[in-house]
Structure formats: structure tokens, C-alpha cells
Amino acid sequence: MSPGSLTVIGLGPGDPRYLTPAAAAALAAAQDLVGYAPYLARVPERPGLVRHASDNRVEVERARHALALAAAGRRVAVVSGGDPGVFAMAAAVFEALEAGDPAWRRLAVTVEPGITAMLAAAARAGAPLGGDFCALSLSDNLKPWDVITARLAAVLAADLVVALYNPISRARPWQLGAALDLAARHRGPETPVILARAVGRPDEALRVLALREARRAEADMATLVIVGASTTRLIPREGAAPFVYTPRSVAPAAEAAR
Amino acid sequence: MSPGSLTVIGLGPGDPRYLTPAAAAALAAAQDLVGYAPYLARVPERPGLVRHASDNRVEVERARHALALAAAGRRVAVVSGGDPGVFAMAAAVFEALEAGDPAWRRLAVTVEPGITAMLAAAARAGAPLGGDFCALSLSDNLKPWDVITARLAAVLAADLVVALYNPISRARPWQLGAALDLAARHRGPETPVILARAVGRPDEALRVLALREARRAEADMATLVIVGASTTRLIPREGAAPFVYTPRSVAPAAEAAR
Known part of the structure; x- marks a missing residue:
């Protein structure tokens, strides 16, 4: 039996033009594809490629299945x-592995x-991540809401740009609104907020709003908020959307005045 | 005169297998390449491609030059x-543009x-960014050191994974040591620290150390620290380096005990 392998592959935001050649090569070498059905649908069919589609929110079960296939000698790609x-x-695979x-x-x-x-969202808008930044998941499926708000308050007080995943x-339905309310206690009402939906896909939509307006904006699971x-x-x-950017510099005076 | 354009292109970590097709297409369409000399050297020569190499730490001058070329009708790529x-x-380009x-x-x-x-570094190590995380630049060329330490203390206290750029x-020479000393006041001595040097390049070196050992490790400008x-x-x-990962979950009890 040939030794099996498992590669966890990032497909990027959706447009194949953002799929790296390394990821494309790993997909081409795979015998089994494991993943959430909409991601599997992005990978073209070919003879001999076995697909194992699963629902969302069953990540560790999906990871165990992929590891078992690899242990049985298959070349497995988790997408x-x-x-x-x-x-x-990737974290789910290592949780299952451990x-x-x-x-x-x-x-x-x-x-x-x-x-x-x-x-991808930042590139479309300009350079909003040009200074220090963080990425927080707003999902309280896997961590308590009070941990999320404590983290959000800390990074807002430290004046980082904040990217909110799973808003x-x-x-x-209410977590994003609560997070924007918290942001409004640390940032001025004109602070730029980017709502980037489905970047790199045909239904892409990018909105740049002031924080005071963002509270009333529509968002969904496919939205990334900065x-x-x-x-x-x-x-x-x-005649065009404004560019959004965060300067690289922080002035001592600006910091003191915050 | 044809209208000029400017594209700011991410080359990825170095290996062409990490260059996206979108970035490769933008490079292929460019008439003028502007950037720090070692990045320009990654782009193959071709007839009609004009290179404008510059030193490090002249980002805004470089950006102004690129914008002036585009305004003169050229298709310019800043790499x-x-x-x-x-x-x-990207932020330097928008600073110059504004x-x-x-x-x-x-x-x-x-x-x-x-x-x-x-x-790239996280992928090599496993999934260390599997939870909430942040990216901070340790360079005090553009912001005061006390801003950097205040931000670092805040994200450490909030228990984010911390990626340190420009360590x-x-x-x-002393900023990384000071940052690791600060980390040691918030994290246990066995906390994993990743020192990833030149990931995706021939001289790639990945080290996974305990925080108590990381203080004495060598690092340089090409190192990314997590x-x-x-x-x-x-x-x-x-017979292999350990995998490093951060679980997706945060338990209420673990948080309370922190």
C-alpha cells in the first residue's frame, strides 16, 4: 500500500485567478476531495477524483474522515x-489528528x-490593513460571547484595524450589530467600515460606510467586515468609490490625543 | 496618450508557486516595474519591460515615482x-496619492x-493562526515604541495569537527581545513560538521553540515570528518537527483561569 497523504488546501476567495499554482498542483494530485459542498463545487470534475461533500459545521468529523482516508493510503485534499x-x-484537521x-x-x-x-477585501478597497491589524471571528459557536467582546474591546482600545470574520x-443575527455598537464606543462616527461580500465571486459587492451608518447595513455569512x-x-x-487606507505611521501626538 | 494605470502587486513569499495567476497576469501587462530591488529581481526579464529599482525605506518616494509614470500614460506595476x-x-502608494x-x-x-x-509561515508549521490573531509590525521607524508595546500588551492580554512583522x-537589534520579554509576562514559558525565515525561498528555515528559549534565538529581517x-x-x-496549532474553540473555564 502506498503511503497516504493529506493536504489542506486554500482555494482563495473564489475566482480561480486567486488560486495559487501550489494549491492547483495539490488539487491535481489528489485522489479524494473532502470539504464543505460549495467549496468542492469550485474544483473541476476529472476521472478518478472522488468527492466527499459535507455540510457546514461538521468540521472535526470531516477532518477525521479525511485522516482515515489518508491512513488507508489515499492522497487526500481537504479544501x-x-x-x-x-x-x-486546518485547525480542525490538527484537532482531529491530535x-x-x-x-x-x-x-x-x-x-x-x-x-x-x-x-482580498482590503485589496479591493485600497489598503485598509496598512497598519497593525487583527482578525477576529464573531461566531460564538466555539467561544463564549464575553470572550469575543473582551477581545474586541482590547483591540479597539489599542487602535488596531479589525477584520471581523463570520460576522x-x-x-x-445580532452579533455584528453588537460588535459595531462596541466599535462606536472606541471610534469616531466617521470611521470607515468596509463590508465586503463574496469578493472574487460573480456576486461580489463592496460597500464603504461610515461607522454611524454601518449599524443599519445588511450583511450575511459571505460578508467580511473591516x-x-x-x-x-x-x-x-x-465617479468612483473612495479609496480606503490606513497610513503606516502613527504619530506620537495622535496617539496621546486618542 | 493612452490612460495610464498602476497596480500594486503582491509577489507572495518568494516561490513562484505562491504567485497568484491574477498577479502574474498583472505583471505580464506591465510596462514599468517599480519596487525594492530584491523584489524586482524575482520578476523575469522580458523585452519592453522597464525596471525602476529602489532601495529599502524610500517607499513614498518610490510610490510618487510610480504614480507620476502612470499619470504619464504608462502601465505601471509596483511590486x-x-x-x-x-x-x-499599498499603503505607501495611497499616502502618496492622497x-x-x-x-x-x-x-x-x-x-x-x-x-x-x-x-505562509503558519501553513508550514500547521495551523497556529487557527483562533483569533493579529499582525503587528515591530518597527519603530514609523510609530513610537511605546505605541508598539501598548498594542502588544493589549493583544497578549486578550490572548490573541500574535504575528510579528519586521521583528x-x-x-x-533589541526590539524583538523586548517584545518576547513582554510576551513572557502574559504567556507561560512553554508557549510555542515560531520563527519562520524566508518561507518559500531556497534558504527557508522554520524553528518552533518554547517562549523561554525563543529569547536567545537568532532572527533577522527576513524572519516572521508567531x-x-x-x-x-x-x-x-x-522524526519530524511538531505540528503547531491553535484550536478554534475557547472554553469558558480556560478563559476564566487565564
Whole structure:
């Protein structure tokens, strides 16, 4: 039996033009594809490629299945949107690996990075992540809401740009509003907020709003939200959306005045 | 005169296998390449491609030059390693654009995202960014050191994974040590620290150390440092480096005990 392998692959934001050649090569080498059905649908069919589609929110079961296939000698690819290491499948695979059959530790397990949503959204808007920034998941499925708000308050007080993943879902309808209310206690009402939906896909929509307006904006599971720092700026343009960027510099005086 | 354009392109970590097709297409369409000399050297020569290499730490001058070329009708590509929006050229371009000729606001300016160093380093190590995380630049060339330490203390107290860009240079030899000392006041001595040097390049070197050992490790300008959260774990393996990952979950009890 040939030794099996498992690669966790980042497909990027959706457009194949953002799929790295390394990720494409790993997909081409795979015998089994494991992942959430909408991500699997992005990978073209070919003879001999076996697909194992699963629902959302069964990440560890999906990871165990992938590891078992690899242990049986298959070349397995677990696919994620964006980067697999950012609120996606890579951590689930290592959770399953650590808790599972000790033999799984001898498998060749690799991760292929991808363009994560905040990088794609930032590129579309300008350079909003130009200073220090953080990425927080607003989902309280896996951590208590009070941990989320404590973290959010800390990074807002420290004046980081904040990228919010998983801002909202049908089961979590109020969390984004609560997070924006908290942001409004640390940032001025004109602070730029970017709502980037489905960047790199045909239904892409990018909105740049002032924080005071963002509270009333529509968002969904496919939306990535970026809340600017106190220094984040808009460059208005005639007949086009403004550029949004965060300068690289922080002035001592600006900091003291915060 | 044809209308000029400017694209800020992320080359990724170095290996062409991490260059996205979108970035490759933008490079192929460019007439003028502007950037720090080592990044320009990654782009193959071709007839008609004009190179404008510059030294490090002249980002805004470089950006102004690129915008002036575009305003003169050229198709200009500004190249950065990694992602251009993460501690790289995109913010400098928008700083120059805002401060410069108002006509520059009518130029077609776009940004092509890339695999930034922390994603490449994380993928090599496992999934250390599997929970909430932040990216901080340790360079005090553009912001006061007390802002850097205040931000670092805040994100450490909030138990985020911390990716440190620009950790050290000949002109800034002590900042990384000071940052690791600060980390040691918030994290246990066994907390995993990843020192990822030149990921995706022939001289790539990845080290996973305990925080208590990391203080004495060598690092340089090409190193990206990731300090784990309190929950970040190692999976030991026989005859191979351990996997490093941060579980997606935060338990209420673990948080209370922090």
C-alpha cells in the first residue's frame, strides 16, 4: 500500500485567478476531495477524483474522515475557501489528528496557504490593513460571547484595524450589530467600515460606510467586515468609490490625543 | 496618450508557486516595474519591460515615482513581497496619492493581493493562526515604541495569537527581545513560538521553540515570528518537527483561569 497523504488546501476567495499554482498542483494530485459542498463545487470534475461533500459545521468529523482516508493510503485534499489556516479547516484537521489514532501522526500532512478574505477585501478597497491589524471571528459557536467582546474591546482600545470574520448568520443575527455598537464606543462616527461580500465571486459587492451608518447595513455569512483604526482615511474620487487606507505611521501626538 | 494605470502587486513569499495567476497576469501587462530591488529581481526579464529599482525605506518616494509614470500614460506595476497591503507598498502608494497631484485620483489604481508571510509561515508549521490573531509590525521607524508595546500588551492580554512583522534589523537589534520579554509576562514559558525565515525561498528555515528559549534565538529581517495564544498546542511527531496549532474553540473555564 502506498503511503497516504493529506493536504489542506486554500482555494482563495473564489475566482480561480486567486488560486495559487501550489494549491492547483495539490488539487491535481489528489485522489479524494473532502470539504464543505460549495467549496468542492469550485474544483473541476476529472476521472478518478472522488468527492466527499459535507455540510457546514461538521468540521472535526470531516477532518477525521479525511485522516482515515489518508491512513488507508489515499492522497487526500481537504479544501477550504480563503486560507485554510484562518477560521477554516486546518485547525480542525490538527484537532482531529491530535485526538485520533496515534498512527495519524506519521502521515504526510501539509497545508497550502490561500488568499484569505480580509486580504482580498482590503485589496479591493485600497489598503485598509496598512497598519497593525487583527482578525477576529464573531461566531460564538466555539467561544463564549464575553470572550469575543473582551477581545474586541482590547483591540479597539489599542487602535488596531479589525477584520471581523463570520460576522452574522441566520442563527446569530445580532452579533455584528453588537460588535459595531462596541466599535462606536472606541471610534469616531466617521470611521470607515468596509463590508465586503463574496469578493472574487460573480456576486461580489463592496460597500464603504461610515461607522454611524454601518449599524443599519445588511450583511450575511459571505460578508467580511473591516473596521478602520482611528487613523484610517478615505480618498474621495469623482465617479468612483473612495479609496480606503490606513497610513503606516502613527504619530506620537495622535496617539496621546486618542 | 493612452490612460495610464498602476497596480500594486503582491509577489507572495518568494516561490513562484505562491504567485497568484491574477498577479502574474498583472505583471505580464506591465510596462514599468517599480519596487525594492530584491523584489524586482524575482520578476523575469522580458523585452519592453522597464525596471525602476529602489532601495529599502524610500517607499513614498518610490510610490510618487510610480504614480507620476502612470499619470504619464504608462502601465505601471509596483511590486511587494507577500501581500502588498500588509506592511508593504499599498499603503505607501495611497499616502502618496492622497498627498499628490489631484489628477492622480483619476488614475486606475488597483491592488493584487498575495500570500503574506504569516499565512505562509503558519501553513508550514500547521495551523497556529487557527483562533483569533493579529499582525503587528515591530518597527519603530514609523510609530513610537511605546505605541508598539501598548498594542502588544493589549493583544497578549486578550490572548490573541500574535504575528510579528519586521521583528529585527541591524538598526533595530533589541526590539524583538523586548517584545518576547513582554510576551513572557502574559504567556507561560512553554508557549510555542515560531520563527519562520524566508518561507518559500531556497534558504527557508522554520524553528518552533518554547517562549523561554525563543529569547536567545537568532532572527533577522527576513524572519516572521508567531507567538502562540495560551491555547496554542504542539503535536509531537517521531522524526519530524511538531505540528503547531491553535484550536478554534475557547472554553469558558480556560478563559476564566487565564
